[in-house]
Amino acid sequence: MKEKIQKINDYEWLLPKGAREKMNVDAKIFANKNILDDIEDDAVQQLTNVACLPGVVEPVIGLPDMHFGYGLPMGAVSAFDSENGIISAGLCGFDINCGINSIRTNLNYDEVKEKLNELIPALFNAVPCGVGSKGKLRLNYDELNEVMTHGLNWAVENGYGTKKDIENTEEKGCMPDADTSKVSELAKKRGLPQLGTLGAGNHFLEIQKVSDIYDKEFAKKHGIVDKDQVMIMLHCGSRGLGHQIASDYLKIHEKAVRKYNIWIPDRQLACAPVNSPEGQDYYSAMKCAVNYSFTNRLVMTQWIRETFEKIFKKSWEDMDMHTVYAICHNIVKLEEIKGKKYYVHRKGATRAFPNLPVIVAGTMGTASYICKGTETALDKTFGSSCHGSGRAMSRNAALKKFRGEQVNEELKVKGIVGKASNWKSFAEEAPECYKDVEQVVDSVDKAGISPKVVRIQPMGVLKG
Amino acid sequence: MEKYKFIEDLTSDVLFEAYGKDLKQLFENSAAALSSVVCDIEKVEKQKSFSVELHSESVEDLMINWLQEIIALVDIEEIFLSGFEISEIDEKHLKANLYGEPISPEKAGVVVKGVTYYKLKVEKTKDSLKATVSLDI
Numbered sequence: 001m002k003e004k005i006q007k008i009n010d011y012e013w014l015l016p017k018g019a020r021e022k023m024n025v026d027a028k029i030f031a032n033k034n035i036l037d038d039i040e041d042d043a044v045q046q047l048t049n050v051a052c053l054p055g056v057v058e059p060v061i062g063l064p065d066m067h068f069g070y071g072l073p074m075g076a077v078s079a080f081d082s083e084n085g086i087i088s089a090g091l092c093g094f095d096i097n098c099g100i101n102s103i104r105t106n107l108n109y110d111e112v113k114e115k116l117n118e119l120i121p122a123l124f125n126a127v128p129c130g131v132g133s134k135g136k137l138r139l140n141y142d143e144l145n146e147v148m149t150h151g152l153n154w155a156v157e158n159g160y161g162t163k164k165d166i167e168n169t170e171e172k173g174c175m176p177d178a179d180t181s182k183v184s185e186l187a188k189k190r191g192l193p194q195l196g197t198l199g200a201g202n203h204f205l206e207i208q209k210v211s212d213i214y215d216k217e218f219a220k221k222h223g224i225v226d227k228d229q230v231m232i233m234l235h236c237g238s239r240g241l242g243h244q245i246a247s248d249y250l251k252i253h254e255k256a257v258r259k260y261n262i263w264i265p266d267r268q269l270a271c272a273p274v275n276s277p278e279g280q281d282y283y284s285a286m287k288c289a290v291n292y293s294f295t296n297r298l299v300m301t302q303w304i305r306e307t308f309e310k311i312f313k314k315s316w317e318d319m320d321m322h323t324v325y326a327i328c329h330n331i332v333k334l335e336e337i338k339g340k341k342y343y344v345h346r347k348g349a350t351r352a353f354p355n356l357p358v359i360v361a362g363t364m365g366t367a368s369y370i371c372k373g374t375e376t377a378l379d380k381t382f383g384s385s386c387h388g389s390g391r392a393m394s395r396n397a398a399l400k401k402f403r404g405e406q407v408n409e410e411l412k413v414k415g416i417v418g419k420a421s422n423w424k425s426f427a428e429e430a431p432e433c434y435k436d437v438e439q440v441v442d443s444v445d446k447a448g449i450s451p452k453v454v455r456i457q458p459m460g461v462l463k464g
Numbered sequence: 465m466e467k468y469k470f471i472e473d474l475t476s477d478v479l480f481e482a483y484g485k486d487l488k489q490l491f492e493n494s495a496a497a498l499s500s501v502v503c504d505i506e507k508v509e510k511q512k513s514f515s516v517e518l519h520s521e522s523v524e525d526l527m528i529n530w531l532q533e534i535i536a537l538v539d540i541e542e543i544f545l546s547g548f549e550i551s552e553i554d555e556k557h558l559k560a561n562l563y564g565e566p567i568s569p570e571k572a573g574v575v576v577k578g579v580t581y582y583k584l585k586v587e588k589t590k591d592s593l594k595a596t597v598s599l600d601i
Binding site: 266 | 536580
């Protein structure tokens with residue numbers, strides 16, 4: 001399939017609609033040549049599969065963190081006509097509103113480094129990590145419904161975070177019209193014990209320091225002013241609640257495909273017409289998971305603040321521990337872009353609207369970035385950019401190649417303190433399993449869809 | 465006969481093949497494959513039991529529902545599972561008892577977020593049955 005790619009410029013590549021049969025629109029990949037060369041042929045094929053879906057709007061987008069996935073590539077964006085398109089539980093994925101909160105501090109590298117060996121275990125106790133840890137909160141059904149309906153408004157009313165956090169969260173921390181009656185009993189049961197838990201896999205909590213500032217004005221607007229300033233990054237999602245909502249509606253959309261006679265090239269791309277009950281019920285239920293996930297991250301953010309208070313003997317407000325920005329990775333949203341409304345599906349992708357932060361996570365041994373959304377992104381990528389560095393090696397291969405303890409030793413050499421609920425996840429998430437984040441971010445920077453603002457390096461990392 | 469094996473196919477997720485001489489064994493081995501991702505299945509003791517009964521429209525849907533039931537049980541009961549005994553099974557229905565112990569960091573693997581339709585297949589091979597299943601991690 002890759003032989004059909006045509007160069008538009010050094011950072012944009014066209015997969016014309018004739019690349020495979022039944023494509024309704026072109027696809028485009030945003031990547032520099034190095035990154036493009038390493039993208040799997042099968043991932044490119046998967047991008048063309050998405051371009052076959054009904055009502056898809058040109059072009060289907062592949063971002064530089066793009067890699068082969070189940071049914072569709074991670075690092076992909078597809079927009080669908082708001083009247084004649086589809087909504088797809090499969091295209092959004094299982095971890096609805098998996099996303100990142102970036103939190104700043106006014107502490108500097110030296111003062112945090114000194115306490116890092118105390119801080120990391122304290123954070124590990126404060127934030128339940130991994131499949132083997134129990135959550136500290138136990139919601140009842142009324143509270144869960146409130147969380148799913150009101151998102152961060154519930155969090156702030158209940159002492160987790162402040163209105164400033166709401167201001168700096170995508171969708172202001174609550175998608176309206178979330179309908180809890182569209183969420184199954186099983187999904188709710190899974191959501192009750194898990195609010196305020198990190199999960200596992202690629203989810204993490206990282207203590208970082210600013211290494212470079214490229215756009216001083218934009219960085220300052222978000223409270224980032226100094227090299228060596230300490231930052232915090234939290235990556236996780238909607239946990240079992242979101243996983244179950246996705247699983248439930250994947251089945252419903254599988255049936256909808258037959259009911260509405262929709263042709264799909266892969267069963268995982270199951271979907272329903274936007275204005276069908278199956279499409280809108282999913283959208284209402286998905287919003288419940290989105291709001292739960294926003295709340296999950298802010299609850300943990302507050303526990304992180306309280307842990308810093310204990311270690312550094314100052315209030316979190318005195319340490320200026322405010323949310324820089326909180327963004328979503330896996331989500332469907334009805335967005336108005338350049339006067340037209342689309343159901344934008346971002347799968348392993350970030351919103352990149354003009355002058356709003358874009359957060360790109362590296363690996364536990366490499367840099368992360370804060371970038372800035374642009375008009376160019378609205379013009380070219382439905383206001384989207386990459387979400388991370390993108391996996392390059394399978395988990396199975398990683399387990400054969402690396403040992404968790406050895407990965408941790410290598411982090412130590414770089415001055416990074418690591419802690420995991422089990423070492424297996426360190427092996428699976430070894431930095432070498434991912435693409436070079438510098439090349440990935442170079443691609444979105446030079447393509448003009450999200451120029452670099454700040455580069456951040458890891459100091460300490462917790463994995464589930 | 466080999467019970468299951470993991471295939472290097474998905475970059476960020478997990479794909480396995482499970483085998484069995486009949487549906488009962490195939491489904492029990494598929495459950496073991498899934499559970500071995502979630503926990504250290506060799507060390508998890510059979511302290512608690514849970515019963516499951518499922519109806520589905522096809523054998524592949526039954527496989528998805530069966531594995532999703534196990535994923536949900538881990539969250540709801542906060543349990544790691546290591547024993548899977550199917551007492552009744554046909555292509556659209558199964559009844560089983562599951563055994564395990566409370567979750568703990570020491571025996572933890574990773575979270576399985578979902579069972580996907582990607583490459584999903586339950587098929588007859590020469591002298592046995594084979595299931596191909598991919599999991600979102």
